[in-house]
Amino acid sequence: NAGVTQTPKFQVLKTGQSMTLQCAQDMNHEYMSWYRQDPGMGLRLIHYSVGAGITDQGEVPNGYNVSRSTTEDFPLRLLSAAPSQTSVYFCASSYRIFVSPLHFGNGTRLTVT
């Protein structure tokens, strides 16, 4: 099993550009989520999904879109990149939130200039 696969590992964008961060899991997990990690702050939830076709906002959703058309995939879209979105992004999945541990992807380091 590959676990949680997150791509790309690194990305540099110019302000205003858009891009999609990919996240895929092969563990048939119901719960998938996106976090950003900034220096001096804990991981913060951007968006999450409890199953295909169901998504919801986390703490810091502005500027990001998600969709969950399949159980396996949960892409994160930056609509118009801003320097404030410079961060490390992590995708994570769990069989079911609150009852099973999280599996994290390896992270994407995004720089917006």
Place this chain on the structure above:
Amino acid sequence: KNEVEQSPQNLTAQEGEFITINCSYSVGISALHWLQQHPGGGIVSLFMLSSGKKKHGRLIATINIQEKHSSLHITASHPRDSAVYICAVDSSQGGSEKLVFGKGTKLTVNP
């Protein structure tokens, strides 16, 4: 006040020392997670617990639900234990299903 507080923020130890990292939380929870993040690396789940104590190798995690407190202990610490340790709690407050994370404890174990 953050919902999840970790202490200390930074910890330096000598190889072989017994280490304790603390986590206090202010919300009602279903479970608490301990995670490990190596420098420049990904995040790995160490423990998920809702009561009592769990042990895996040299790592021990305990939780006291009444006191809203958890500890992560590392026995016979080793330089490869150097990492950031993150506490997170399951919170269903406000109807949303989410984890709330502490800011992490950076552990450095010197040989």
